[in-house]
Amino acid sequence: MGVTKTYAGRTVVDSVGFECPKGAITGFLGSNGAGKSTTLRIAAGLTHADTGEVLFAGRRRQDLQSPGRSIGFVLDPTALHPGRTLQETLKLNAMLLDIPRSRVDEVLGITGLEAVRKKRVASLSLGMRQRLVLGMALLAKPQFLVMDEPSNGLDADGALWVRNFLKHFSSGGGTVLLSSHLLRDVQAVADHIVMIDRGRIVASGEAAGFSISSRTRVAALDPGRLAEVCSSRGWTVEVTGKEFVVDAAPEDIGRASLEHGIVLTHLSNVSDSALEERFLALTSGEFSSRNKLEEAR
């Protein structure tokens, strides 16, 4: 049993129930429309569940005296007043939760928004808005973080910063529920993974059980010699035209080729689509955008 939500006869969240261990990051994976955001909206009290409830340390959100001081929600970076400055947006939350104003300065520093504190939200990029929403969630130094696609709109540095922050937060005892449709985003940080498809949980468990080995696409001036070197190290080599796909990390292949004086002409991670294939294999495999595109054709 878990939370269930139905809209106009369509069940968008169907008995979704799982536990997020303390001091760990739980990745909540699913494609767009799988029911992740509705589940998180129920957790935030924005949507009422038909049945079931979300508990934080055994208590319902609405039973906490001041939920905003214990739970940080990072839900929608576009739901901000465009006419307010960043600083004012944070100050309002601080005022509402009775948090010292000095904490606003701290959060501006933590999120790297100090330089733009006087800018209006309307002038911010999606990435900066995402940082601001995260900053708002962190104001009260919460014990729980509930985040919906926090990497959306962030550049590579920003996404890395979020990942590092979440690791730091959970190592300090914080509990994180991280929702994303990007397997790689979740896999990089999550200790536990819950997969949802069409409103139902289809898989869950330790992240290690979902691990996907590093795979690298590589090409060299002397492909035969490169294949030998890779095989000698126990790596599986798949030949795809003039390139190989090797089940090793790019840096390991780079080191090996350097040691043997092999000139590489191409070296890259195997694309997300391959990761997605594996993700789809664990879920129903029927909801991918690719399938929808094919149907449309």
Add this chain to the structure above:
Amino acid sequence: MSQTAVTSPVLARMETRPGFVRLVAVEVRKLVDTRSSLAIFAVLAVLATALVVGIAAMGAAQGTVTTFAGLAGSIGLFTGLAMPLIGILGMTSDISHRTSYIYYPLMRGRTAQFWAKVLAAAVLALALQGFVFVVSAVMALALGAEAAEAFDGAAPALWTGVATCLLSTLFGVAMAAAIRRTALSIVAVILITLVGNGLILTLLPEASGYLSTITAAAALLGGPEAPSALEVASSLTLWYVLPLGIGWWITEKGEA
């Protein structure tokens, strides 16, 4: 048990619910912390000043004694249209900018935030009304009337001004609470105030006391034409209690 659990130690820290006064203070701040909202208040203040000064100047030109009561009570239409605007903006701002997404999760329920918005709009409307009083007092004194004469009948004027201000503001708040769209609420208030009441009086003269929006304000003025208690109760229920109740119900039970 039917639940999704997020496990952690007992939440003991900071278990203090934000007080209602704090919520009202936040809502007041939300009403004045952007350039556009400040511009709206500035325009309203300038309009009120211009109206009071204009009426005082006309009175002086005609040689009539300009009193505080006369000036403060002379801008009824301004009050009737400007104060609801404050109420509407206060009630719909979070809805139109979807900032309820931010504020609802922070609190255990939505009811307190809803009523804080109502009170915040009333506080700011009273501040504007206070400004009108000050301008009226200054003009009454500036036009040379003796202080005693200038403030003759000031107490009832103050009471009527405050009550009318609150009624007008709450009318806007109630309409916006039920309609939940800024532009639609503004149009509804203007139409009902300028056209609706006239239509009711023309089409249903016998029932107009029960249906008009201005029945409660008319009761404040008293006199032989003053509406009955039943008419006041009917009007207040129709234009204030019912839409506020609908708005509260949607806020509490609806999707954010």
